[in-house]
Amino acid sequence: MFNRISTSALAAFAMLGAGAATAQTLVPSPTLDAIRTRGSLECGVHVGVPGFSFPNDKGEWSGLDVDYCRALAAAVLGDASKVKFTPTTVQQRWPVLQSGQVDLLSRNTTITFSRNASLGVNFQGINFYEGQTFIVRKASKATAAKDLDGASVCVAAGSTEEKNAADWFRERNLKVTITNFQKNDDAIAAYDAGRCDAYTAGVGALAGQRAKLKTPDEHIIMAEPISNDPQGPVTRYGDERWQAVVRWVLNGMIAAEALGVTSKNVDDMRANSKNAEVRRLLGAEGNFGAMLGLSNDWMFNAIKAVGNYGESFDRTVGSGSTLKLERGQNALWTKGGLLFTPPFQ
Amino acid sequence: MSARVRSSSLALWRARLFSTPLDSAISLLVLAGLIWAFAPLVRWALINATWAGESRADCVPGGACWVFIKARFGQFMYGFYPATERWRPNLFLGLALAGIVPLFWLEGRTRLRLGLVVLLTLPVLGVWLLGGGLGLRAVETRDWGGLMLTLFIAVYAGLISVPLGILLALGRQSRLPLVRTLSVVFIEFWRGVPIIAVIFLASLLLPLIMPAGVGVDRLARAVIGLGLVIAAYMAEAVRGGLQALPKGQTEAAAALGLGYWQTTGLITLPQALRISLPAMTNEFIALIKNTTLVLVVSILDLLGIAQGSLADPAWVGMNMEAYLFSGTIYWLICFALSRWSRSLEAGGPGSH
Numbered sequence: 001m002f003n004r005i006s007t008s009a010l011a012a013f014a015m016l017g018a019g020a021a022t023a024q025t026l027v028p029s030p031t032l033d034a035i036r037t038r039g040s041l042e043c044g045v046h047v048g049v050p051g052f053s054f055p056n057d058k059g060e061w062s063g064l065d066v067d068y069c070r071a072l073a074a075a076v077l078g079d080a081s082k083v084k085f086t087p088t089t090v091q092q093r094w095p096v097l098q099s100g101q102v103d104l105l106s107r108n109t110t111i112t113f114s115r116n117a118s119l120g121v122n123f124q125g126i127n128f129y130e131g132q133t134f135i136v137r138k139a140s141k142a143t144a145a146k147d148l149d150g151a152s153v154c155v156a157a158g159s160t161e162e163k164n165a166a167d168w169f170r171e172r173n174l175k176v177t178i179t180n181f182q183k184n185d186d187a188i189a190a191y192d193a194g195r196c197d198a199y200t201a202g203v204g205a206l207a208g209q210r211a212k213l214k215t216p217d218e219h220i221i222m223a224e225p226i227s228n229d230p231q232g233p234v235t236r237y238g239d240e241r242w243q244a245v246v247r248w249v250l251n252g253m254i255a256a257e258a259l260g261v262t263s264k265n266v267d268d269m270r271a272n273s274k275n276a277e278v279r280r281l282l283g284a285e286g287n288f289g290a291m292l293g294l295s296n297d298w299m300f301n302a303i304k305a306v307g308n309y310g311e312s313f314d315r316t317v318g319s320g321s322t323l324k325l326e327r328g329q330n331a332l333w334t335k336g337g338l339l340f341t342p343p344f345q
Numbered sequence: 346m347s348a349r350v351r352s353s354s355l356a357l358w359r360a361r362l363f364s365t366p367l368d369s370a371i372s373l374l375v376l377a378g379l380i381w382a383f384a385p386l387v388r389w390a391l392i393n394a395t396w397a398g399e400s401r402a403d404c405v406p407g408g409a410c411w412v413f414i415k416a417r418f419g420q421f422m423y424g425f426y427p428a429t430e431r432w433r434p435n436l437f438l439g440l441a442l443a444g445i446v447p448l449f450w451l452e453g454r455t456r457l458r459l460g461l462v463v464l465l466t467l468p469v470l471g472v473w474l475l476g477g478g479l480g481l482r483a484v485e486t487r488d489w490g491g492l493m494l495t496l497f498i499a500v501y502a503g504l505i506s507v508p509l510g511i512l513l514a515l516g517r518q519s520r521l522p523l524v525r526t527l528s529v530v531f532i533e534f535w536r537g538v539p540i541i542a543v544i545f546l547a548s549l550l551l552p553l554i555m556p557a558g559v560g561v562d563r564l565a566r567a568v569i570g571l572g573l574v575i576a577a578y579m580a581e582a583v584r585g586g587l588q589a590l591p592k593g594q595t596e597a598a599a600a601l602g603l604g605y606w607q608t609t610g611l612i613t614l615p616q617a618l619r620i621s622l623p624a625m626t627n628e629f630i631a632l633i634k635n636t637t638l639v640l641v642v643s644i645l646d647l648l649g650i651a652q653g654s655l656a657d658p659a660w661v662g663m664n665m666e667a668y669l670f671s672g673t674i675y676w677l678i679c680f681a682l683s684r685w686s687r688s689l690e691a692g693g694p695g696s697h
């Protein structure tokens with residue numbers, strides 16, 4: 001209770017100083033109030049996707065989606081450890097969010113129109129561009145799906161991946177032999193044994209499966225997907241201020257990467273950076289945190305604890321992990337990827 | 346002495362398997378088939394396996410990587426239960442064994458008294474020890490997991506289902522129409538609903554219906570749901586026992602002037618329970634295996650922890666190890682229970 005009062009008092013003080021531009025009162029946010037009262041963020045994650053959400057040897061949740069929750073906790077409560085995780089299954093995720101058992105979902109969930117329109121949930125940006133792609137042997141020299149003319153692809157019979165791949169090749173008049181197997185595991189084993197030239201699945205899933213192959217280094221995952229399944233944090237309808245917080249913490253992590261702010265140089269950047277956007281992001285200038293009802297060092301805390309998007313990506317699924325996933329579409333827009341954030345202005 | 350026993354059992358096996366040339370041929374063929382079928386498994390799980398090391402890199406390809414189980418043993422046993430508090434489940438298990446094992450040796454009134462004390466105190470003590478509060482550090486049920494959680498769900502759902510099942514069985518035999526109808530409806534309803542649907546409803550629908558803030562713990566909801574379903578099955582097992590009793594038993598009790606509760610408590614129920622014990626044990630074994638269904642609402646029991654571990658990129662591809670290990674534990678528990686029930690069947694003075 002004390003926490004709550006002191007934080008809102010702090011926010012009020014910050015607002016007084018903010019001047020005319022931000023002098024309007026904050027829209028009430030029941031979710032933020034609830035998080036402060038209970039002293040922890042409730043984050044719905046996946047029960048287990050390699051690199052995205054999994055318990056490590058110490059029993060701590062880790063992964064790209066988990067990292068985002070920790071950054072959000074650091075931004076809201078000033079402490080990245082003040083987050084509790086509710087693992088959720090595919091069937092469970094919507095009711096758990098809708099009934100208020102979690103403050104948000106951050107769990108490999110594809111953003112679609114019908115989910116947004118009919119489930120009463122909003123998607124707050126994209127933290128992973130997922131899409132169906134192919135894994136091939138490096139020796140084959142194929143780098144994009146169109147190079148697969150005349151090749152064979154192992155798939156699980158009746159899967160969405162089988163249909164997508166068959167449609168894609170037919171549309172382009174490419175002669176690709178689709179070899180069916182009963183299960184995904186059988187299909188990937190057959191690929192590993194050399195029965196097919198390629199195997200197909202989502203980028204994230206392929207990263208996990210490549211690590212299981214006999215010689216992971218000899219295979220590459222094609223960067224250009226043939227389908228489009230972006231994923232990101234989800235909140236329920238209502239409480240717009242909370243939705244803005246969720247959205248801008250993700251944007252902040254991406255902006256930090258674009259601006260070169262990392263967990264290691266964040267102190268130095270806040271003190272010495274001449275870049276106005278960096279100064280606003282880290283709270284050295286302006287009152288951006290206070291405008292959302294947070295403290296002004298919200299993104300400073302988040303980046304200090306978790307790092308920017310790129311650091312988190314490398315650590316969990318990228319070059320610093322066993323999955324060794326290339327950035328691909330998940331690189332910044334300035335580096336050939338799709339990752340983008342509106343400006344902190 | 347032992348040599349003679351061995352030679353005689355050897356002779357017995359020879360008589361069974363190698364009495365005629367045809368028998369011998371079939372036996373040898375089956376033996377060869379078994380070796381052919383199991384040799385790769387043994388080679389993988391034992392001979393080529395890696396037992397020592399720290400990480401996946403230490404494991405030799407082509408064999409089981411038991412290092413994985415070693416690294417995650419604590420999680421397999423306790424889930425995310427804080428390491429510094431794991432003495433609490435251990436202590437509870439110790440207390441439970443200390444309370445229950447003497448029941449096998451004691452007799453008569455002492456046994457009854459100890460049994461009652463254990464039954465009334467242990468469940469409460471368990472919730473306190475595991476959950477904390479009142480001087481102990483609180484550990485939320487979301488941090489419980491692994492074998493500890495599997496056993497917790499099985500035992501507590503059992504504690505709900507056995508008494509409730511007995512009451513329902515008696516209710517179904519009752520002469521009072523209302524009691525009988527209610528019991529029949531309850532039993533038939535819960536027997537007709539798939540367990541997985543009950544767990545879903547308890548976990549997903551209840552929070553949507555209930556007003557915000559009024560939350561019954563997720564684990565408690567699953568345990569109660571499972572307990573209600575198994576109670577219906579237990580009731581039918583007990584009813585089988587009740588119906589197996591000859592009419593003469595109740596008639597004799599009535600002739601002695603005993604009322605309904607005295608007849609039930611002293612004459613029919615003790616005999617009926619002894620008869621239905623194997624069937625009830627069967628239900629309990631089924632319950633232990635059904636606990637894995639809580640996975641659908643992501644309560645991470647032994648199987649859930651095994652699956653979660655498989656998502657750790659540091660240990661990718663350990664599916665065989667994880668499932669073999671957890672499967673073996675389930676099998677050991679269920680096998681021990683079924684042996685125990687066999688011994689009761691064979692040894693107890695159950696005939697009348």
